[in-house]
Amino acid sequence: MAAQRIVIGIDSSTQSTKALAVDAESGAVLGTGRAAHEVTTGEGRESDPAQWWRALTEAVAATGHAERAEAVAVGGQQHGLVTLDARGTPVRPALLWNDVRSAPQAAALRERWGAAEWVRRVGSVPGAALTVAKWAWLRENEPHRAEATTAVRLPHDYLTERLTGTAATDRGDVSGTGWWTPEGYDREILDLVGLDEAMLPTVLGPGRAAGTVRSGLPLREGALVAAGTGDNMAAALGLGLRPGQPALSLGTSGTVYAVTRGRPQDPSGTVSGFADALGNWLPLACTLNCTLAVDRIAALLGRDREEVEPGGGAVVLPYLDGERTPDLPYSAGLFTGLRHDTTAGQLLQAAYDGAAYSLLAALDDVLAGSGEEGAELPLLLIGGGARGTAWQHTVRRLSGRAVRIPEAQELVALGAAAQAAALLTDEQPDEVARRWRTAEGPLHAPLPRDTETLERIAGTLERAGALVDPPGGRAT
Numbered sequence: 282m283a284a285q286r287i288v289i290g291i292d293s294s295t296q297s298t299k300a301l302a303v304d305a306e307s308g309a310v311l312g313t314g315r316a317a318h319e320v321t322t323g324e325g326r327e328s329d330p331a332q333w334w335r336a337l338t339e340a341v342a343a344t345g346h347a348e349r350a351e352a353v354a355v356g357g358q359q360h361g362l363v364t365l366d367a368r369g370t371p372v373r374p375a376l377l378w379n380d381v382r383s384a385p386q387a388a389a390l391r392e393r394w395g396a397a398e399w400v401r402r403v404g405s406v407p408g409a410a411l412t413v414a415k416w417a418w419l420r421e422n423e424p425h426r427a428e429a430t431t432a433v434r435l436p437h438d439y440l441t442e443r444l445t446g447t448a449a450t451d452r453g454d455v456s457g458t459g460w461w462t463p464e465g466y467d468r469e470i471l472d473l474v475g476l477d478e479a480m481l482p483t484v485l486g487p488g489r490a491a492g493t494v495r496s497g498l499p500l501r502e503g504a505l506v507a508a509g510t511g512d513n514m515a516a517a518l519g520l521g522l523r524p525g526q527p528a529l530s531l532g533t534s535g536t537v538y539a540v541t542r543g544r545p546q547d548p549s550g551t552v553s554g555f556a557d558a559l560g561n562w563l564p565l566a567c568t569l570n571c572t573l574a575v576d577r578i579a580a581l582l583g584r585d586r587e588e589v590e591p592g593g594g595a596v597v598l599p600y601l602d603g604e605r606t607p608d609l610p611y612s613a614g615l616f617t618g619l620r621h622d623t624t625a626g627q628l629l630q631a632a633y634d635g636a637a638y639s640l641l642a643a644l645d646d647v648l649a650g651s652g653e654e655g656a657e658l659p660l661l662l663i664g665g666g667a668r669g670t671a672w673q674h675t676v677r678r679l680s681g682r683a684v685r686i687p688e689a690q691e692l693v694a695l696g697a698a699a700q701a702a703a704l705l706t707d708e709q710p711d712e713v714a715r716r717w718r719t720a721e722g723p724l725h726a727p728l729p730r731d732t733e734t735l736e737r738i739a740g741t742l743e744r745a746g747a748l749v750d751p752p753g754g755r756a757t
């Protein structure tokens with residue numbers, strides 16, 4: 282019998298790091314680890330990259346297989362701006378994807394060339410989330426820190442570099458920066474925002490390793506380190522997505538996406554034209570307010586997250602963090618349509634509906650522009666929220682689609698593990714995930730689409746005007 286080969290997949294997401302030790306042959310999860318991250322509250326959203334590294338070492342050690350793993354890969358939250366000095370030490374905490382302070386810089390970038398030209402170059406219309414807007418914010422607001430920066434990284438690049446000593450990224454994650462084109466870094470954009478290309482990592486092609494684990498780390502020295510990728514691209518690998526198969530992730534962010542063979546082009550800005558971690562594309566729409574916002578509203582209402590009730594005409598736009606889809610970075614949450622007989626459970630259901638609405642509306646755009654057949658395939662529901670009955674039911678009611686809930690947990694970490702395993706077995710990572718049968722799970726039949734609720738939310742958004750889009754910036 283051949284010796285068991287073990288790989289480790291790491292998901293460094295907004296709220297925590299999760300690590301899975303996986304049998305490269307069968308996909309069996311042999312050990313798991315998790316360590317929480319701190320994210321600032323208030324106006325900005327920041328985390329200390331050194332804390333991600335500590336969380337990674339803790340989570341990897343907790344799998345119980347760190348010393349045996351032959352290959353490892355990191356999937357990381359997208360877009361975050363990590364700024365390092367000449368010693369590789371963070372100049373300041375990372376500005377995260379959901380930090381909307383960079384909205385004015387994003388607007389100025391859009392103004393400069395127009396949405397269509399940005400889409401032609403980098404696939405996406407710059408919003409506050411994109412790294413390019415965050416770097417522009419830093420230069421304007423903390424020029425001394427921008428000056429002190431000698432290297433710019435994404436979260437997964439930073440962690441991969443700490444593992445290997447190599448400054449490398451991949452086409453999936455780099456496609457969310459706003460300065461990468463399929464031909465390489467866009468010099469004109471880098472000039473526009475005053476960033477030297479020498480400060481950026483090398484973009485590795487699919488299937489390439491970033492290097493090997495350095496000595497003195499809590500992993501086996503010399504183990505292979507795959508290129509890693511952004512967390513959504515890693516989940517696409519982890520599910521073994523074939524072109525046209527839609528997925529919806531309910532985590533800190535809500536995301537909807539599909540793998541496509543053609544490059545997405547959406548000048549409206551709803552769908553970002555990301556690359557996947559292989560040679561394809563990953564049109565994706567993302568909301569800022571998903572599980573955390575709904576949980577917060579449940580807490581305000583004094584309810585458990587599952588204590589929802591149907592009925593009533595209330596609408597909740599749960600934009601506690603500002604919002605990205607629709608593009609309302611300065612918005613705050615809005616409750617409307619309350620009556621004497623409105624219950625707390627109905628308000629909580631309305632919060633779920635408000636959070637799911639934009640994702641499902643955007644799903645239609647993701648699929649419409651995808652040019653792929655198979656758009657009627659069941660929606661794969663993943664992320665922490667997919668475990669919740671209220672989330673599952675809301676997605677089924679508002680999508681009118683069949684929904685499959687993979688039994689496998691932690692699809693981002695599994696995707697990273699599949700990428701690591703592919704280095705050992707000479708397969709494609711998505712083939713590895715299909716071999717591991719990661720997308721299998723109960724299939725829920727479609728429910729009739731609740732068009733009344735969808736229309737009520739759409740109408741509220743249309744009429745909400747300055748309440749959700751204050752002319753002078755942040756509402757509160």
Ligand SMILES: Nc1ncnc2c1ncn2[C@@H]1O[C@H](COP(=O)(O)OP(=O)(O)O)[C@@H](O)[C@H]1O
Nearest residue numbers: 294295296297532533572573664665666668669
């Ligand atoms: N059983 C559950 N029901 C509903 N939501 C859940 C459940 N378990 C976890 N969650 C939600 O999942 C979220 C974390 O999801 P996750 O995908 O791990 O987030 P991220 O990757 O953004 O850090 C938490 O905010 C929590 O609200």
Ligand SMILES: O=C(CO)[C@@H](O)[C@H](O)COP(=O)(O)O
Nearest residue numbers: 294295358359378532533534
């Ligand atoms: O910004 C995006 C996608 O464009 C987010 O999806 C981030 O990648 C963060 O993901 P989670 O921590 O919520 O998984």
